[in-house]
Amino acid sequence: MPRPAPQPEQTQPDATQPGETQPGETQQGISAEIAALHRAAQEAAASGAPVPAHPPRDFPPYRSTQLRHPTRELVRADPEEIELVSPAFGHTDVAAEEADLTIQHTGEPLGERIILTGRVLDGEGRPVRNQLVEIWQANASGRYVHKRDQHPAPLDPNFTGVGRIITGDDGSYRLTTIKPGAYPWKNHRNAWRPAHIHFSFFGSAFTQRLVTQMYFPGDPLFALDPIYQSITDQRARDRLVATYDHDVSEPEWALGYRWDVVLTGPRSTWMEPEDADHA
Amino acid sequence: MPDQPSLRARANAPDESNLPAPEPLQTPAQTVGPFFGYALPYAGGPAVRAAWQPDAIRLHGTVFDGAGDPIPDAIVEIWGPDAAGRPSTERGVLERDQHGFSGFGRAAVDRDGRFAFTTIKPGATREGLAPYLLVTVFARGVLHHLFTRAYFDDEAAANGTDPLLSTIDPARRHTLVAESDGPASYRFDIRLQGEGETVFLDFAVLDHGDEGRREGMQR
Numbered sequence: 001m002p003r004p005a006p007q008p009e010q011t012q013p014d015a016t017q018p019g020e021t022q023p024g025e026t027q028q029g030i031s032a033e034i035a036a037l038h039r040a041a042q043e044a045a046a047s048g049a050p051v052p053a054h055p056p057r058d059f060p061p062y063r064s065t066q067l068r069h070p071t072r073e074l075v076r077a078d079p080e081e082i083e084l085v086s087p088a089f090g091h092t093d094v095a096a097e098e099a100d101l102t103i104q105h106t107g108e109p110l111g112e113r114i115i116l117t118g119r120v121l122d123g124e125g126r127p128v129r130n131q132l133v134e135i136w137q138a139n140a141s142g143r144y145v146h147k148r149d150q151h152p153a154p155l156d157p158n159f160t161g162v163g164r165i166i167t168g169d170d171g172s173y174r175l176t177t178i179k180p181g182a183y184p185w186k187n188h189r190n191a192w193r194p195a196h197i198h199f200s201f202f203g204s205a206f207t208q209r210l211v212t213q214m215y216f217p218g219d220p221l222f223a224l225d226p227i228y229q230s231i232t233d234q235r236a237r238d239r240l241v242a243t244y245d246h247d248v249s250e251p252e253w254a255l256g257y258r259w260d261v262v263l264t265g266p267r268s269t270w271m272e273p274e275d276a277d278h279a
Numbered sequence: 280m281p282d283q284p285s286l287r288a289r290a291n292a293p294d295e296s297n298l299p300a301p302e303p304l305q306t307p308a309q310t311v312g313p314f315f316g317y318a319l320p321y322a323g324g325p326a327v328r329a330a331w332q333p334d335a336i337r338l339h340g341t342v343f344d345g346a347g348d349p350i351p352d353a354i355v356e357i358w359g360p361d362a363a364g365r366p367s368t369e370r371g372v373l374e375r376d377q378h379g380f381s382g383f384g385r386a387a388v389d390r391d392g393r394f395a396f397t398t399i400k401p402g403a404t405r406e407g408l409a410p411y412l413l414v415t416v417f418a419r420g421v422l423h424h425l426f427t428r429a430y431f432d433d434e435a436a437a438n439g440t441d442p443l444l445s446t447i448d449p450a451r452r453h454t455l456v457a458e459s460d461g462p463a464s465y466r467f468d469i470r471l472q473g474e475g476e477t478v479f480l481d482f483a484v485l486d487h488g489d490e491g492r493r494e495g496m497q498r
Contacts, residue, residue, distance in 0.1 A: 053305040055422040062310075064420030067345035068471050072451075074481035077428075077443050081404040082360050083413055083482055087383035090370035125303050132373075136318030146314040148352075162318040198312060200319065206358050207482040211417055211424055213309040230422050231307045239306050262303040266482055 111140025127171025142181030345472030349392025
């Protein structure tokens with residue numbers, strides 16, 4: 001069903017958000033902070049500490065973490081049954097058209113049409129089947145359809161930037177969209193986010209819940225971005241970058257990218273019967 | 280048919296030519312950012328149980344930052360079993376009529392940081408546990424979501440022997456307990472940092488995706 005054309009909503013710029021606007025802070029300063037934190041993480045790894053995949057919640061170069069990270073250590077908890085299962089999403093939850101972000105309006109959106117596909121797997125390589133994948137993103141100009149996005153780039157009346165899909169039996173998803181643009185933000189002076197698509201995943205267990213961002217290969221902004229660089233391990237950062245896959249590209253139509261996702265963590269040892277999802 | 284050589288670019292991939300196939304490694308988290316408001320909320324997300332149902336309860340609260348200010352751009356999810364302690368297996372979590380119960384809810388906070396769900400009071404999933412809802416918090420500035428549990432203050436006996444709750448520092452235990460504040464209504468504030476900081480939980484066994492480290496696996 002076509003959505004209404006995106007409308008800009010007028011709101012006051014939100015310059016007083018704590019940690020969001022720090023006039024005068026330079027990229028150089030932010031980059032130096034990032035480098036120091038990466039060095040510390042490498043030294044910890046060299047002395048045998050586990051290498052975390054996830055970013056630390058306290059990552060000062062990303063200023064908004066300052067007042068929003070817990071200062072107490074998280075409490076280790078044994079997952080109970082409810083944490084070892086996930087909501088029963090189904091194909092009735094999502095219309096097939098929601099996987100194509102280029103057909104939500106009467107016209108074609110501007111920008112570079114892309115196909116984005118991959119598989120959602122658990123830590124043992126098994127497909128995460130029949131689970132919900134949600135995406136949201138800026139348009140080709142780097143503008144979100146969100147009232148708090150103040151970037152003076154054009155909205156596209158033919159692009160909302162929201163999609164959903166339920167994974168197949170092999171854990172696969174396939175989306176058609178537009179390559180998003182980079183956009184400025186107020187972490188520091190002249191801060192720009194690399195082009196990215198936001199993803200939300202549910203695993204076989206709720207403990208595997210994941211919200212993350214997917215990036216595009218070769219982005220010159222990677223080294224400068226405190227959100228991407230909050231992941232201190234280079235190999236872990238690489239796992240957020242899609243791969244250009246010419247086998248996915250379609251002639252005269254769209255470029256193809258592949259991005260596989262792994263959701264580890266405790267899950268139920270009780271497995272659904274193979275055909276339960278088709279009942 | 281012979282396999283076509285893959286034309287996939289490998290520029291981003293580490294050099295794996297001499298290594299066995301890598302075991303799947305955890306995909307890292309990133310913040311939900313500020314701009315999820317037109318994407319993640321859905322109609323009926325906060326109404327896990329229709330408010331008119333006789334067994335509906337309200338679970339509501341405010342998300343605060345370390346300065347004690349409400350956070351206007353957080354999004355909260357709840358997940359819990361039914362009144363008998365059974366996780367729902369009904370298909371159709373997003374699109375549902377007002378008679379079912381899926382156990383999953385999602386609510387973006389308002390400008391004052393407030394969220395509110397209607398759901399049913401869960402049962403305990405096994406003997407010896409106190410009933411609770413799993414609560415997940417996402418926000419701009421939160422690089423990796425936070426899990427906590429909302430227990431109920433009118434379950435004092437069960438709470439007293441719950442294997443998690445009873446081991447929490449008594450000075451902090453109240454942060455995991457929703458407080459009855461009216462008929463069938465419970466208040467559960469979430470403080471990300473500072474005084475009264477909510478106890479957040481780590482269920483990780485493999486959650487940190489340690490490179491090459493596979494011990495500690497459950498299976």
